[in-house]
Amino acid sequence: xAVRRLNRALLYLLLIIFALIYLIPVYVVIVxxxxxxxxxxxxxxxxxxxxxxxxxxxxxxxxxxxxxxxxFYLAIPGTVISAVLGxxxxxxxxxxxxxxxxxxxPIMLFGMFIPYQSxxxxxxxxxxxxxxxxxxxGLILIHVIYGLPICTLIFRNFYAGIPTDLxxxxxxxxxxxWGIYRRIILPLSISGFVxxxxxxxxxxxxxxxxxxxxxxxxxxxxxxxxxxxxxxxxVQWNVQMAGAFLSALPTLIVYVLLSRYFVRxxxxxxxxx
Amino acid sequence: MSQNTPPAAGLPPxxxxxxxxxxxxxxxxxxxxLPSFVAIVVFVYGFIAWTGWISLTKWNTLTPNMAFVGxxxxxxxxxxxxxxxDLRNLLFFTLLFILLCLVIGLLLxxxxxxxxxxxxxxxNIFIFPMxxxxxxxxxxxxxxxxxxxxxxxxLKALGWNPNHLPGWYTSTNIxxxxxxxxxxxxxxxxxxxxxxxxxxxxSGFAMALYLAGLRAIxxxxxxxxxxxxASEWKSFWKVTFPQLRPITATTIIILAHISMKIFDLIYAxxxxxxxxxxxxxxxxxxxxxxQGQHYAEGAAIAIFMLLALAVFIVPYMVTSLRKxxx
Numbered sequence: 001x002a003v004r005r006l007n008r009a010l011l012y013l014l015l016i017i018f019a020l021i022y023l024i025p026v027y028v029v030i031v032x033x034x035x036x037x038x039x040x041x042x043x044x045x046x047x048x049x050x051x052x053x054x055x056x057x058x059x060x061x062x063x064x065x066x067x068x069x070x071x072f073y074l075a076i077p078g079t080v081i082s083a084v085l086g087x088x089x090x091x092x093x094x095x096x097x098x099x100x101x102x103x104x105x106p107i108m109l110f111g112m113f114i115p116y117q118s119x120x121x122x123x124x125x126x127x128x129x130x131x132x133x134x135x136x137x138g139l140i141l142i143h144v145i146y147g148l149p150i151c152t153l154i155f156r157n158f159y160a161g162i163p164t165d166l167x168x169x170x171x172x173x174x175x176x177x178w179g180i181y182r183r184i185i186l187p188l189s190i191s192g193f194v195x196x197x198x199x200x201x202x203x204x205x206x207x208x209x210x211x212x213x214x215x216x217x218x219x220x221x222x223x224x225x226x227x228x229x230x231x232x233x234x235v236q237w238n239v240q241m242a243g244a245f246l247s248a249l250p251t252l253i254v255y256v257l258l259s260r261y262f263v264r265x266x267x268x269x270x271x272x273x
Numbered sequence: 274m275s276q277n278t279p280p281a282a283g284l285p286p287x288x289x290x291x292x293x294x295x296x297x298x299x300x301x302x303x304x305x306x307l308p309s310f311v312a313i314v315v316f317v318y319g320f321i322a323w324t325g326w327i328s329l330t331k332w333n334t335l336t337p338n339m340a341f342v343g344x345x346x347x348x349x350x351x352x353x354x355x356x357x358x359d360l361r362n363l364l365f366f367t368l369l370f371i372l373l374c375l376v377i378g379l380l381l382x383x384x385x386x387x388x389x390x391x392x393x394x395x396x397n398i399f400i401f402p403m404x405x406x407x408x409x410x411x412x413x414x415x416x417x418x419x420x421x422x423x424x425x426x427x428l429k430a431l432g433w434n435p436n437h438l439p440g441w442y443t444s445t446n447i448x449x450x451x452x453x454x455x456x457x458x459x460x461x462x463x464x465x466x467x468x469x470x471x472x473x474x475x476s477g478f479a480m481a482l483y484l485a486g487l488r489a490i491x492x493x494x495x496x497x498x499x500x501x502x503a504s505e506w507k508s509f510w511k512v513t514f515p516q517l518r519p520i521t522a523t524t525i526i527i528l529a530h531i532s533m534k535i536f537d538l539i540y541a542x543x544x545x546x547x548x549x550x551x552x553x554x555x556x557x558x559x560x561x562x563x564q565g566q567h568y569a570e571g572a573a574i575a576i577f578m579l580l581a582l583a584v585f586i587v588p589y590m591v592t593s594l595r596k597x598x599x
Contacts, residue, residue, distance in 0.1 A: 015384050019398045022473065025413045028423075032416070042422040088305050096302035104310050106594055111317040113586045115534045117558045117575040119320035121327055121568055126320075145316045148309045177301040206406035208537040209555075213563065223408045227541050230412045237416055248409045255404035259397050262404065263481050 033057065033242035040238050053238075060229075060242035066218055067225035068247070070136055071205055074221055075250075078140045079200040082147040086196050089148070090155025091185050095167055096177075105156070112149035116209055127214060134215050142214065143204045151196050154268045158192040159185065191261065198258055199265035202251045222247045321579065328572035335566045346573040354455040356574070358549040359557050361453075365460045366468060366553070367532040373472045374528055375521065378479020383509070385480070386487045396484070400477035407474065411541025414470035418442060442466040442543045445550055461550035463543065471538055475531065479524050486520035487513070526589045533582050554578050 028045065036053035093101050123142065124133065132138030162185065170180050211221045220228075226247045230240050255262050328347070331340040350356045381399050385392055402410065417423040418441040425438045440446075444462040451458040490513060498508035536555035539545075545552035545560065554574050562571025 011384060011387060011389065015389065015395055018381060018384075019395055022398050022402070025402075025410075025417060025473070028417055029413055042419070043426060045416075045422045045426060085309060089309050092302035092305040098302045100303070101306075104306055106590060107318075108310060108313050109590060109594075110586070111313045113530060113582060113590075114317060114321070115555065115575065115578040115582060117536075117555055117571075118324050118579040119316065120324075120558075120575065121562060121572055122320040122323040123316070145312050148313060152309065177298050202404055206408070208406065208408055208540070209559075212540075213559075223406050223537075226412060227408050230415070230541065240412055241416065244409045244412045248405050251404045251406070252401070255401055256397075259400070263400060266400075266403065266478060266481055267485060 029241045029245050032238050033060075033245055035238050037236055037238065040236050056236070056238035056242040057246070059239050060246055063229060063239075064222055064225055064243055064246055067220055067222040070215075070219060071222040071247075071250075074136050074139050074143070075201050075204040078143040078147070078204045079197055081140070081144045082151045082200045083193055083196045085144065085148060086151025086155045087186075087189060087192065088181075089152040090157075090159050090192075091181055093152065094156045094159040095162075095164070095180075095185070105152075109149050109153060111146065112153070116146065120209070120213055123210075124213060134219055136215075136219060139210060139214055139221070142210050143200075143207070147200055147203070150268070151200065154196050154199065154265065155189075155192055157268060158189070158195070162188055194258060194261045195265045195268065198254055198262050199268070201254060202262070202265075205251050321576075324572045325576055327569055328576050330569050332569040332572075333567040337568070342569075346569045347577070350570065350573055350577070352455070355545075355549050355552060355557055356554075357454050357456045359552050359554045361456060361458055362461060362464055362549075362551065362553055363533065366464055366471075366535070367529055369460070369465070369468045370471050370475070370532050371525055371528045373468065374476045374479040375524060377472065377476040378524070379483050379517075381476070381480040382483035382487055386484060396480075399480050402474040403477050405474065407535075407537035408541045410470050410474050411538045414466070414473070415442070415542050418466045418469070442546065442551060445547050447550070461546075463546050463550040467539060467542055467551055470542060471532075471535065474538075475528065479528070482520055482524045482527075483517065486517045490516045523589075523593075526585060530582060530586060533578065554581075 031048055032040070032045065033056050034052050034054070035049040036051070036055060039049060039051075039053070092098070093105055127133040127138050127142075132141065166184055167180055170184055175183065205221075206223060207221075208223050208227070211224045212227070215221065215224065226243050229235055229243050327339075329341055329343060331338045331342050333346075385396055385399075389395065419425075420438065420440050420443050425433075425441075428438055429435055439462065442463045446462045447457045447459040448462065449459045494512055494516070495508065498512045503511065534555060535553060536559070539551055539553050539556050540559075543551040545556055554577060558571050558574040558578070561567045561574060565571075
């Protein structure tokens with residue numbers, strides 16, 4: 001019994017040590033961002049600020065506010081369109097296994113694994129030709145298209161759990177394809193929409209490669225602006241950390257509120273979910 | 274076979290279906306998927322084909338020059354110092370990253386799975402870095418691993434010789450430095466700094482997968498081992514771990530796939546690095562194409578990345594979808 005209790009104590013000790021290690025970057029971000037310019041000193045990085053100073057947040061916000069706006073303007077419509085298309089595709093593929101569905105789906109799915117470098121040059125040419133290069137709607141289009149495989153996959157797996165009997169009963173009652181979607185599938189889809197919504201919002205918000213290759217100031221999303229901010233030598237560490245905190249905040253809030261759905265989205269990425 | 278599969282051609286149709294004539298409605302499912310399918314065919318397969326074609330041309334200037342040169346761009350790539358360094362870095366980054374994520378992920382999952390108090394709290398702490406952008410991670414870890422600050426201050430306080438503190442991502446050391454082709458082969462020290470940041474961000478993913486795997490193992494299996502008198506350590510390696518093999522395989526594939534594509538973290542944290550010690554094919558492709566205007570060479574790097582990924586993603590997709598069909 002004593003051994004057991006000792007083991008238990010060791011287990012908690014180890015867990016706490018790991019948790020503290022994982023939180024080190026959070027500590028440093030918060031502590032650094034609350035220091036004044038005068039207090040930023042390489043050798044006192046770990047120290048708490050002597051006086052709380054929020055000026056670095058003001059400066060970071062001034063620099064990043066337009067880009068934060070761009071990111072919302074990008075991520076919200078992108079997420080909504082992706083989720084709607086994913087839901088429709090998932091419904092068609094899981095509940096109406098029409099001939100050829102087994103061929104179409106894997107062909108679509110492969111699109112989520114490609115390195116986007118392999119489509120980047122034609123994509124820029126294409127976006128330039130249709131006049132959407134260096135625009136947020138252009139980026140929305142890109143994220144919707146390359147998000148189709150994962151959104152379709154998540155909804156397809158999700159709808160596989162809805163009993164087929166429900167659909168068959170409705171068919172016998174004479175309910176049509178869209179009627180079944182509206183009256184049976186859609187009301188049961190809320191948590192599917194939450195999972196896909198979180199997934200797409202987080203990925204679009206955090207995405208960098210498309211953003212940096214498709215936009216120039218002032219149309220850049222926040223991650224590109226944050227990278228520029230940290231790349232410039234004249235910006236102090238406190239402002240950089242405040243900027244990092246501000247640009248991470250929207251996805252962190254989503255995570256804190258809905259972490260369970262977030263993890264489900266993560267696991268769905270491994271195909272079988 | 275699920276019940277709603279339409280009858281295959283040649284078999285007698287289910288009675289209820291015979292009564293209904295063909296209507297447009299029968300085509301609705303296909304028509305729903307069609308626009309998405311066409312978009313993916315064009316934006317994925319069409320654009321890949323176009324990139325492949327560019328990689329075979331002379332377009333290494335600002336203005337397109339689509340004269341065909343065969344595999345010349347690829348041949349040149351493999352003799353370049355920078356690309357050889359990329360291959361070395363990709364190899365060691367992938368190995369270290371996957372190994373550390375698996376070990377830490379498994380350890381955390383086993384600990385969290387022991388019916389602990391505040392399980393959700395610990396789980397959330399280990400997973401939250403995944404909600405962040407690699408750009409944020411890069412910016413923050415650049416500060417934490419700065420040679421004159423961060424962890425080096427702690428090392429100094431612990432009595433490490435101040436003249437021999439690690440240079441982290443600024444180091445150009447390669448261990449062991451074996452001459453190979455144009456480059457020194459070995460693990461670049463600077464790359465370890467990037468691996469640390471990447472593991473901080475992604476080990477929670479391995480934990481989440483392992484946790485799901487552990488929870489799927491039926492309790493009877495543990496009971497049986499306990500009745501047999503196996504020690505906990507032995508029962509873990511002999512009974513539990515073999516059950517986690519499929520999860521381990523999946524995790525390795527997903528992590529390898531992330532590591533082969535990694536771009537943002539490198540770009541934000543270190544860039545290509547001095548002597549390309551932290552360069553990756555993805556970063557090389559970006560610089561070569563958009564800063565160097567060597568479009569054909571950039572396209573060749575992109576196609577190399579795609580092929581390197583397809584080698585393990587395609588078998589993975591085939592096996593998981595086949596398993597699903599059973």
